[in-house]
Amino acid sequence: MSxxxxxxxxxxxxxxxxxxxxxxxxxxxxxKKVVLVDTDIGLRNLDVxxxxxxxxxxxLVDVVEGNCRVKQALIRDKxxxxxYLLPSAQxxxxxxxxxxxxxxxxxxxxxxxxxxxxDCPAGIEQGFRNAxxxxxxALVVTTPEVSAIRDADRIIGLLEVAGIRKIDLLVNRxxxxxxxxxxxxxxxxxxxxxxVSLIGxxxxxxxxxxxxxxxxxxxxxxxxxxxxxxxxxxxxxxETVPLxxxxxxxxxxxxxxxLFRRK
Amino acid sequence: MAHSAVIxxxxxxxxxxxxxxELPFEELCQAxxxxxxxSAGFFKRASLALTFRGRALTNEQEARLVDEIVQSSGIHxxxxxxxxxxxxxxYKKAVVRALEQRREEEGQFYRGTLRSGQVLExxxxxxxIGDVNPGAQIVSKGNIxxxxxxxxxxxxxxxxxxxxxxxxxxxxxxxxxxxxxxxRSAIVKKVDTGDYPIDPKIVYIKDGHLQIKAITNETxxxxxx
Numbered sequence: 001m002s003x004x005x006x007x008x009x010x011x012x013x014x015x016x017x018x019x020x021x022x023x024x025x026x027x028x029x030x031x032k033k034v035v036l037v038d039t040d041i042g043l044r045n046l047d048v049x050x051x052x053x054x055x056x057x058x059x060l061v062d063v064v065e066g067n068c069r070v071k072q073a074l075i076r077d078k079x080x081x082x083x084y085l086l087p088s089a090q091x092x093x094x095x096x097x098x099x100x101x102x103x104x105x106x107x108x109x110x111x112x113x114x115x116x117x118x119d120c121p122a123g124i125e126q127g128f129r130n131a132x133x134x135x136x137x138a139l140v141v142t143t144p145e146v147s148a149i150r151d152a153d154r155i156i157g158l159l160e161v162a163g164i165r166k167i168d169l170l171v172n173r174x175x176x177x178x179x180x181x182x183x184x185x186x187x188x189x190x191x192x193x194x195x196v197s198l199i200g201x202x203x204x205x206x207x208x209x210x211x212x213x214x215x216x217x218x219x220x221x222x223x224x225x226x227x228x229x230x231x232x233x234x235x236x237x238x239e240t241v242p243l244x245x246x247x248x249x250x251x252x253x254x255x256x257x258x259l260f261r262r263k
Numbered sequence: 264m265a266h267s268a269v270i271x272x273x274x275x276x277x278x279x280x281x282x283x284x285e286l287p288f289e290e291l292c293q294a295x296x297x298x299x300x301x302s303a304g305f306f307k308r309a310s311l312a313l314t315f316r317g318r319a320l321t322n323e324q325e326a327r328l329v330d331e332i333v334q335s336s337g338i339h340x341x342x343x344x345x346x347x348x349x350x351x352x353x354y355k356k357a358v359v360r361a362l363e364q365r366r367e368e369e370g371q372f373y374r375g376t377l378r379s380g381q382v383l384e385x386x387x388x389x390x391x392i393g394d395v396n397p398g399a400q401i402v403s404k405g406n407i408x409x410x411x412x413x414x415x416x417x418x419x420x421x422x423x424x425x426x427x428x429x430x431x432x433x434x435x436x437x438x439x440x441x442x443x444x445x446x447r448s449a450i451v452k453k454v455d456t457g458d459y460p461i462d463p464k465i466v467y468i469k470d471g472h473l474q475i476k477a478i479t480n481e482t483x484x485x486x487x488x
Contacts, residue, residue: 042380044398053397054437054447090380090398 004106004116005236006135008159010151012122014143015172015202018212019229020119021049023139025217026233028083032114035074037105038088039131040121041096047087051078051215061089064101070108079217084113094126099133106134115236124158132159137166139199143173144185149193156196168199170232175204200232201243268294271302276358277312277344280328284318291318292331299336310339312358377401377415388427397437403427412459416440417466425468428486430478434464439473441466446473 007020017040024036038046041061047053058073063086070086077083086109089096109116118135121127132138138159142152152169159167171187178184187201205225211218218226219233231241268291270281282291299306313332315325329340341361344354373383373391379398383389388405399415401407404422406429413431418440420427425442438447446466463478467486476482 054449056438057445091382091400 002110002113002116003137004110004118004135005137005139006118006120006132006164007139007141008120008128008131008155009122009141009148010124010155011142011148014141014148015208016122016141017045017049017119018208019139019141019170019172019202020046020117021212022217022219022226022229023233023236024083024115024117025077025080026219026230027115027117027236028077028080029220029230030233030237031082032237033082033112034080034115034117035084035086035109035113037086037109037116037118039097039102039118039127041088041127042090042093043121044088044090046119047075047085049212049215050085050217052085052087053215056087059087059089060105061092061096064097064105070105094121094130097130099130102130102133124154128158132162132164135164137168138164139168139170140194140196141170141172142190142194144171144179144187144190149185149190153194156194167196169194169196170199171201173204174201198243199235200228202228202232267298269298271298274354276354277314279314279316281316282318282320288324292327295328296331296335299332299338303336306336306338308337308339310341310362312342312344312354312361313340314344314354376411379415395431395436406430419466428465428467430463430465432461432463433459434462434466434475435459439466439475441468441473444468444471444473446475 007016007023009016020036024034027034036046036050037060038044039060040046047056052075055075058068060073062068063070063073073086074084075087077085106116116134118131120131140152140155140159142148156167169191171190174187175184179186187198191198203224205218205223207221207223208218208225217229219229220226231243234241268283268286272279272281280295283294286294313329315328320328325343329343332338333340342357344357371385371387371389373389374393376393377383377391377395377399379396382400382402383391384402386404389401389403389407391401391407391409391411394411395401395409395413395415395417397414400418401415402418402421404420404424406427407417407419408429409431411431412433412435414435414437416438417429417436419429420442423442425444427441429439429441436448438445440446464475465478465482465486466473466475468474469485476485
């Protein structure tokens with residue numbers, strides 16, 4: 001039975017798409033068969049971040065409308081042979097697909113893959129409802145900013161109402177130097193507010209921007225962000241991995257490791 | 264004056280002008296002009312056909328009247344229908360034909376930038392005066408010429424005509440299709456700042472493969488051969 005994970009946030013620009021690409025690549029690296037589904041119809045980005053935009057022939061809407069078979073629309077990743085992308089349509093909008101059709105789509109992908117990861121659009125409208133319809137697990141991405149946390153809180157509420165029991169939090173773009181100066185919320189502060197389990201924290205990293213622009217994942221490379229995403233993929237598989245040192249050396253590691261053990 | 268010098272009637276496709284038969288032509292012109300100026304707001308910039316009734320007009324007089332009408336009201340007169348042949352059917356045909364002709368004359372040009380998500384579909388060859396951004400698409404049953412930078416998807420000869428071509432001043436498309444052949448660009452983002460020099464290129468099918476070549480005398484004679 002494959003796991004259907006929706007990656008969502010409410011707020012835009014917190015790193016849903018980047019997280020989707022990197023977690024997907026991380027799971028593929030760990031020898032899982034993974035498909036990433038871009039549900040952001042009309043504003044597709046996942047193909048660009050993965051560097052597959054020039055290979056798109058068919059898309060999610062074509063599959064849903066029966067213009068092609070699901071296998072025809074899947075694009076194999078350049079780096080990981082067991083990672084696939086189902087791109088979204090650019091010339092349509094969210095109303096082109098219904099939650100029921102998304103459930104059917106997930107059912108048709110389930111026999112082929114270990115993990116189906118849905119990249120959710122920002123907002124709480126139809127695009128969000130489509131994305132979460134098929135999911136049995138959610139990963140909420142937030143940054144340590146008040147506005148993003150507000151939206152994450154709202155999203156967690158909506159996910160609970162929708163009956164999704166497994167909800168994990170990914171704190172993205174954390175800057176340890178600012179946390180130390182007391183200018184940014186720490187991972188613990190965010191967890192205090194949102195009260196859900198933490199699956200990982202990813203530091204703010206220039207390398208992510210560069211890699212996204214190149215259309216390549218950072219996962220598994222020697223940057224801290226790359227390691228953090230690989231650890232998140234491991235934790236999704238159920239492994240117990242201590243939180244990575246977001247900063248080389250320092251007492252913070254111990255603090256966070258302690259936090260992780262506490263759960 | 265017992266009755267006005269000009270009475271305007273309308274039918275579904277245009278206007279019928281009942282003209283006074285006796286009035287000197289200059290006065291009539293003035294009357295028509297006044298009448299249309301009054302109702303300029305109502306007609307806005309509609310495209311209409313015209314019929315003159317009640318008075319025999321020479322070609323010059325007719326042209327003069329049309330001129331007055333256009334100037335005073337901004338109506339676009341697409342054709343003048345001869346009263347003697349007038350039936351609703353003929354009227355309609357004349358309007359449709361005139362409109363079609365206009366479309367044919369102007370239709371294969373697109374002015375402006377095609378942005379992500381926009382699709383330009385044409386039954387004939389098309390010239391785009393502007394850029395085609397990534398994520399935008401042109402589907403043409405004929406040829407495609409882009410006077411700008413092409414970074415989107417092109418599909419020429421969409422109905423299967425393998426003799427079609429696509430050309431652009433700067434050719435950096437995501438995908439190009441001609442008839443049943445498809446090619447995709449290599450993504451080399453490491454140096455890609457989106458700032459491309461003008462380097463006119465043409466894409467066409469040769470020996471069963473898509474060729475993308477700089478537009479030179481040799482390439483063009485190769486394509487035409």
